[in-house]
Amino acid sequence: MEYLATISVMLKATVLDPQGEAVRKSLASLGYGQVQKVRVGKHLELVLEAADREAAGALVDELCHRLLSNPVIEEYSFSLDEGEGPR
Numbered sequence: 001m002e003y004l005a006t007i008s009v010m011l012k013a014t015v016l017d018p019q020g021e022a023v024r025k026s027l028a029s030l031g032y033g034q035v036q037k038v039r040v041g042k043h044l045e046l047v048l049e050a051a052d053r054e055a056a057g058a059l060v061d062e063l064c065h066r067l068l069s070n071p072v073i074e075e076y077s078f079s080l081d082e083g084e085g086p087r
Helices: 018-029 053-068
Strands: 002-011 041-049 074-082
Touching: 002 053, 041 053, 053 074
Parallel strands: none
Antiparallel strands: 002 041, 002 074
């Protein structure tokens, strides 16, 4: 069965996010001082084949742990939808 995995990879809350801070400062300089904090991460969409939802979830978990995220400084979450292509 085909699955669409939507993955979010973010720096852990304990890790400094210089890119997020740069975006926050730029927003403030444009007059959006009400924005207090910005965290920048990655959004990925993968279409994959798997026997069932459990197998698809295990595959996505392995991909995230081995390649798509750095487990030392990043955390990830994902959702699975059946039979959908990328948006």
